[in-house]
Amino acid sequence: MHTLFDHIERDFHGSSNHNENSYDYYNRSARKDITIIRDLLEKWFSSYPENEKFELKKRFQKDFDPAFYELFLYSLFKKLNFEVVIHPDLPSTDKKPDFLIKKDELEVYIEAKVVNDKSANQQAFERKINELYDHLDKIICPGFLLQIDTLNVKTAKQPSAKKIIDHIQTEISKFHPDKITEEITKYGFEAIPEIEYENDDIHIIVKPVPVIESAREIENKRAIGMFPIETFWGGSSDALKSSINNKAKRYGNLDKPFIVCMNMLASKGSMDWDAKTAVWGSQSISWSSNPENRNIKSGYALDGVFLTSKGPRLKNLSGVFVSRVFPSNIPNAEHSFFEHPFTENKFDLSKIELSAQFTKDGKIQTRKGKSLNEIFQIPENWLE
Template identity: 40%
Template sequence: MKLFEDKIRTDLNPANHIDNSFDFCDRNSQPKIEKVRNILNHWFSHYPEDEQYELKCRFQKEFDSALHELFLHELFLNQGFDIVIHPKLPHTAKTPDFLLSKNGVEFYLEAKVSTGRSNETKSYEQRLNSLYDSLNKIKSPNFFLGIKNIQLKASKQPSTKELIKTVEAELLKYDVKTIENRIVKSETLQDLTDIHFENQDVDISFYLIPKSQSIRGKKGIRPIGVYPSYTHWGGSEDDIKTSLEKKANRYGTLDKPYLIAINSIGSIMTNEYDADDAIWGSLQVSYSTDPNNRDTKYTRARNGFFLDNSGIRHTGVSGVLITRMNLGNIQNSEYWLYKHPWAKYEINFELIELSYSHIVLNTIKKVGKKQVEDILRLPQEWIDF
């Protein structure tokens, strides 16, 4: 069985907002998407045959989580681990994702994708993405549309027939040269024009961006040129901790070491500071009020996954692997691996070829090893989404 079957593909269009990732990869004929299919098919061929059908079904429904599991399987397989899929446990019907073994060492590995989005947020985003796809059907031969602001006012999917008709009628009132002249004289593009539409379901306004002469009137060019941006305060550490909490005791008391792998792919980009804060506790600064001797010190608050104000936590978890991996950055995915200093069962991290952080004499130390691209042996020239 192949994850993506061999067939003739002719679709060169970019993905729609509402597209299922698997369906898009399966139908698209762009060279970069073919490269994705080839590498995922290669990895899929290494997955146990009796588990391939179930994983393929999950790819079709839950692309991100299935991709994460296939990525982890290939990552540890290339490090020389033997891997059992969904090993049975004696005390529960629940099964971890993997049982890994190497040189007599065994440990369970559980995968979890962290998006930081509630079901309510996901539902809103789905309605918004469906609306974006509808707006990209607007006929606008001379202008790209920038979305200045947008609000969905109801819990149902808004109808777009009246909206599209109104915007197309408004576009006929604007001359390209006039807008270009206004842009030259102004410092703020968004203040030049404002096409506004509001009904009981949606409130939206656009500004106009003249298309270059070479593409004016051409068909097949999507009219939405700029989407609204959003500002976030803080990092992704709370989302990571929430995801870890959901997995920490999922299988009760285990008889072997337990490693949790979180792929953090929310809208707030995860970096090393977020990962460290989630595991070790938030970084804080203390200093003396003596102006002649500030004695500045950097410490960790007791609000980490391994240790908080209640004391040592989650000793049944032997370690945590946090990644920021998606289709566009597989070859240089960032990762952060942590060894629990007070785990009930220790993993010999020397058997793992990934860099990791641990505690030595009450100090956080990092042991440098390989990058993901070195282990997966992927080409540097990957893809550019």
């Protein structure tokens, strides 16, 4: 009988490494919250068809997020009393969608996709930075946590962590936490000294921030306490729109309703705003030039996935389910179903029972459905 995680003794209570494979961390952690999550995923996995478990576990080990989302969707539709068929055959192509769900007379094809707002190059760069952070976390700095004030990677090369660590280790040994605490008391946080290192590949500035005396003897503590502030402009609606387009066109015309399910793991923007913008169109405000009656109205531009200035599109698609679910927020995850108003494969929306948006008399309506904590019978504070 296949299990998702190993039956082993666990004694590691720390956080994951910056570049650690998520499956490996969930498999080795003894933390209470991780144990609760692992037990739930194992329970879901136990209900997965036996002949599909080996392949799903391999995908968990290789690429955790898409595998988790498929297991989440499988469990969600089972809880909503659907029969779920994995990788069903299609009449017109050898390609197979992720699921076919069935309830009463309703049958719907389901395709799942994780949406990330970072390009392949950006993700590769992030892995490079995370590897550097993993090395810097091993710096021995009793009495301090390191604030990474500036980090500028100049080339595509992986920076030499040893030279950086040796330099910071040498410099930080010249400071005492009590002395810097006194300086902060007198002059504020600007008094914290800077440790700077620069070569042709990298420029980094760190600050040794003193910790309270009772925390100075904690063993195995990580060196980094604060990371550079990341700022960005804009959201993730374009990435979501592109993913919906690609998935909707993958199978051509189908003989049954078809839903694409998108899990937004993007770090930018708001799930609610970006989902509405991608599906219905860019949100805008218009008003009259009459100063006596501005008649301010809000609406959507004709640039969504369902409708553009050229007319309805992706009519083989019945709807889009958008979520932002992680293993840690399952009962509280944001989610909504969007019904395609011009679909050629309409179905009874009430069978899905999830919160939904749809059009009626030319206006977008919202229906409150079952919450995830209600569906899964998991308390909202389940990890406390």
